[in-house]
Amino acid sequence: MTPVTPSHTTGHAIEPREGVTQFFTTQQHQADELMTLELLKTLLLYCLVFNLAFVSSWFLIFTYAHDWMFNLHRKCFQVTLPQFDALNYAGMMLYKIATYFLNVAQMIALWLTT
Numbered sequence: 104m105t106p107v108t109p110s111h112t113t114g115h116a117i118e119p120r121e122g123v124t125q126f127f128t129t130q131q132h133q134a135d136e137l138m139t140l141e142l143l144k145t146l147l148l149y150c151l152v153f154n155l156a157f158v159s160s161w162f163l164i165f166t167y168a169h170d171w172m173f174n175l176h177r178k179c180f181q182v183t184l185p186q187f188d189a190l191n192y193a194g195m196m197l198y199k200i201a202t203y204f205l206n207v208a209q210m211i212a213l214w215l216t217t
Contacts, residue, residue: 147210154202
């Protein structure tokens with residue numbers, strides 16, 4: 104690839120090569136077609152399923168492996184059992200609220216408008 108000199112040093116306007124212009128035009132056209140509303144709805148649905156699976160597995164691990172999780176975190180942090188329970192419950196609650204606001208609300212808005 105040959106270097107392009109700035110136009111202020113040579114006094115001539117820089118003309119882009121045809122292949123470069125063709126490449127960027129094709130890339131922009133492909134980018135315009137990449138994200139459609141249907142694809143966005145599908146993406147949000149997959150994100151919702153992933154996030155709900157994550158918080159559900161967090162809940163199951165918290166419920167059935169509570170003592171193991173507590174002992175693991177107690178080695179790293181000075182946390183009491185009530186603090187540990189409150190932090191996990193609050194974390195799950197905030198994660199679910201964020202999932203509903205960031206996934207479900209947008210999916211409903213897209214389905215109502217299209």
